Amino acid sequence: MRIKSPDEADDPVMNLTPLIDVMFNLLLFFMLATTFLLPERNLEVELPQARAGQVQGEAAREIVLNVTRDGGVLLSGRRIDYGVLERELRAAAARDPRTPVTIRGDRRVEHQAIVRVLDACRLAGLANLSLGTSPTSSSAAPREG
Secondary structure: OOOOOHHOOOOOOOOOOOHHHHHHHHHHHHHOOOOOHHHHHHHOOOEEEEEEEEEEOOOOOEEEEOOOOOEEEEOOOEEEEEEHHHHHHHHHHHHOOOOOOEEOOOOOOHHHHHHHHHHHHHHHHHOEEOOOOOEEOOOOOOOOO
């Protein structure tokens, strides 16, 4: 058996398989743990509070209309005027008249702005309408007794 000199020694080899396994596991974890938020639900619209509201699941083709404090309407995150809103709603009603529509009006907006959006939905033929609210905190609820 021949003894190797320091110049002939084998170069150390680093096994990258465990590192790659860890990286793929981290990637998979973060992909599965990420929540994908809808842009319509993250706008700066301060919803009114309601104690008797029901939490509804996300519908695949749900239309979310945000009515901002100044009375503007946002559809898919972009501001539109009422003429465009009516065209978009008619197109949605032509595809499926049962398409759910959620109207998220800022608590400080005038009621007339909400009524205009409701009218546009009804005139377009959409009847599955709901108003978005945020739940009241337990401290804000009146006490029974």
